[in-house]
Amino acid sequence: MMNYNQVAEKLSQCLSTKRFRHSLGVSQTAIDLAVRFGVDIEQAKLAGLLHDCARAIPSNNLLPTAAAFGIVMNDVEYCQPVLLHAPLGACLAKKEYGVTDPHILKAIALHTTGGANLSNLEKIIYLADFIEPGRDFPGVDKLRSLALNDLDAAMLAAYDQSLHYVIEKGVPIHPASIEGRNYLLLQRQKTQCK
Ligand SMILES: [Fe+2]
Ligand SMILES: [Fe+2]
Numbered sequence: 001m002m003n004y005n006q007v008a009e010k011l012s013q014c015l016s017t018k019r020f021r022h023s024l025g026v027s028q029t030a031i032d033l034a035v036r037f038g039v040d041i042e043q044a045k046l047a048g049l050l051h052d053c054a055r056a057i058p059s060n061n062l063l064p065t066a067a068a069f070g071i072v073m074n075d076v077e078y079c080q081p082v083l084l085h086a087p088l089g090a091c092l093a094k095k096e097y098g099v100t101d102p103h104i105l106k107a108i109a110l111h112t113t114g115g116a117n118l119s120n121l122e123k124i125i126y127l128a129d130f131i132e133p134g135r136d137f138p139g140v141d142k143l144r145s146l147a148l149n150d151l152d153a154a155m156l157a158a159y160d161q162s163l164h165y166v167i168e169k170g171v172p173i174h175p176a177s178i179e180g181r182n183y184l185l186l187q188r189q190k191t192q193c194k
Contacts, residue, residue, distance in 0.1 A: 001098050008049060010097065014056040023049055025132030026125070033124040036148055040121070047107040047125050050097060054088035062088065076172045083174060086112040114159060114180035123151045130158050137161075156184050 002010070012020045030048030034041045057065055062081035066073060069091045077083045090109035093099040107125040110118065114126050131144045139161065147154035159181040166173050 001100075004046060004049070007046065007097050011049065011053060014053065019052055019055055022132060022134050023052055025134045026051055026128045029128035029132045030124050033128060033147060033151075034121075037120055037124065037151060039124055043101060043104050043107075043121055044124055044128075046099065046101075047104045047121065048128050050093045050099065050104075051089060051108050051111045051125055051129060052085065053092050053097065053108075054085040057085065057088065074175065076174050080171060083112055086110065110176070113174040113176035114155065115176040116179040116183035118155070118180065120151060123155050127151070127154050127158060130161070152184050152188070156181065159184075 008024075011023060015023065027045050027048035030044035031041055033039070034044035054062075059081060062084045063073075063078070066077075066081075066084045066088055069088065071084065071087050071091070073084065087109045089111070090105040093105060093108055099105060103119065103121055107119070107122045110122050111125050111129055115122075118126070127143075127147045131140060131147055139157075143154060143157055143161070146157055159177055163173060163177065163181070166177075
């Protein structure tokens, strides 16, 4: 089993400088959120570091590599293979970096689309990817402060942001993002009805 520094060293050789710096930013932001919300810091730190490890795979190799790992794809992933870097990241984290913790692997697998009924670790990695210090987009500071106060409110804002982006680009929406957003909205409604 590699320690964090060994993982970071290996990852730095696979990713571009820019993407490696992003990964360190996600790892640090995930630590901050983990401290804030009582999530295991080591899980957050490692999941954040490795979340984009499959970005090293050239885009024309994503489909064949995913098929080789036995990843079952839906049509949206088939049309936008870049989405596969998330589930493939979980496969590589296990195979290349020796990560066995299923919670870490799942957080990596869901970091791009989100999904229904996420654990706090999964929410933290999804959000850290959005708000790490290297990110700069309109509304990022609002999302940063929201994330430190309320994970679910920040998740909803992040889903909205990413759906706007996907609609703007005119590409299909991944069903897991819709499920994740609906889940939070319906959960909130149920609490209000009680
Ligand atoms: Fe990613
Ligand atoms: Fe990322």
